[in-house]
Amino acid sequence: MSRRSQSDIPVFNLLSIGHRGVGKTVFLAGSYTELLANRQKEGSQSWWLECRDSQGKENIEGILEYVARTGQYPPPTMKITDFNFALKHRQRQEEKTSCYFRWWDVPGESCNLQNPDFQKMVLSSHGCCVFFNGKALVHNPRYLETIEELIKQIVAIASLVNQHGLDYPFALIFTQCDLLEPGPISQLQIEANLQPLLARLDAVNAKYQRFYSAIPIVSNQGQYRLKAVGASAPIVWLLSELNKTHQFQGQIPLESGLKRSMPANKRSSVASSRKFVPLLLMSSLGLLGVSAALFFAVNGAFGPAQTPEQQLTQQYERILEKDPRNFAALTNLADLYIQQKQLDKAIPVLEKIVEQPTKSFDLHFILADIYAAKGDKNREETVYDRVLAQQADNFDALIKKAVLRVERGDEATAKTLFAKAENVAPTEDLKAQVRSLAQRALK
Ligand SMILES: Nc1nc2c(ncn2[C@@H]2O[C@H](COP(=O)(O)OP(=O)(O)O)[C@@H](O)[C@H]2O)c(=O)[nH]1
Ligand SMILES: [Mg+2]
Structure with a gap:
């Protein structure tokens, strides 16, 4: 039986986008700790995460240890930025790696497609977790206004993906849902309030799924821990979607996907329509051109502000x-x-x-x-x-x-x-x- 060699294992890059304080660090620590319990379980559906570098492992375990010791959420100084993980499962007593993934934490203020660093991240990514504060979505009528720019960037990426017929999943994660009234009403309120974004994503056929994240701190005989039930669902969903796509076409980050998806007859033709300007630039200018495509996608998705x-x-x-x-x-x-x-x-x-x-x-x-x-x-x-x-x-x-x-x-x-x-x-x-x-x- 042929064994999967290390180099056959796909590596996916996941963006984690959301404003500061939305709950990205708590989410990642919660997902990690929830999945850890699966390590002892048998079965291909029992996934867990393993840090691939010692610094990352130290970081994430430091956060969990901090919570256990203090009963508090980690201070913002306990930063999670880039992480390398393996998604693992056990099969016949043997640990298997399904895929590797890199987790890129992008604070809201860096999410601007005109920022070259963010462009590079977007273009090398395969999928994306977008974080919204679930509590604020329900209780703060002005919350959406405060994240308008972020929403713009998300829709721009989604429309670019759509224009090129690519597969790029978005997990929309609503954090701090444990602070909301339990039951379906809160979910309905979140959905109603997020309708402007959902409608735009639907309009560009985005592949997305919603997740309600609740990661309270609970205490058991003086021992505190993050109680993360279902917290890991978004990461598992994203990776399983990417694994599915990977089986058919290999792992294509956004950038090469864009280049690959260019219709052949458009690569050399001088297209006068605005829609093809990015395509034209992409074919002749490489990365710079793809960046231009992102720029046009932002403006194309929203147009200049019109009265x-x-x-x-x-x-x-x-x-x-x-x-x-x-x-x-x-x-x-x-x-x-x-x-x-x-x-x-x-x-x-x-x-x-x-x-x-x-x-x-x-x-x-x-x-x-x-x-x-x-x-x-x-x-x-x-x-x-x-x-x-x-x-x-x-x-x-x-x-x-x-x-x-x-x-x-x-x-x-x-x-x-x-x-x-x-x-x-x-x-x-x-x-x-x-x-x-x-x-x-x-x-
Ligand atoms: N109750 C509750 N609070 C949360 C949750 N996730 C985040 N928080 C709160 O939000 C703060 C910021 O979270 P953090 O993950 O550091 O935000 P980041 O800046 O996006 O990484 C935390 O200190 C908590 O007070 C959650 O699931 N439940
Ligand atoms: Mg953080």
């Missing part, structure tokens, strides 16, 4: 690309451009509107006002003519054209127009105002 007005503007512009005379889209778009003080963009839209028959001339007068503001009296007057061609007794158009005629030294026409306006004015008061205006203008 609701900008989003609406884009929607109307898209409608008009297909249906250039769509009246509702034209009027709404004109309105939005004016609100955003983009008068040069509003003009061609308003010109299309005034070409169409209408009962309301409000937008005609807005267009005329814009021309007036630009000092374009010819075009301003054309608008009044257009109104008068459709409604010869339009009071506003008569008055405005009359004033314009005076400005242009054509008092005779102005006089006729004022007279017409006075004639159509609906009230005596208004007629008097027109007379007075005409007198002042024509003197």
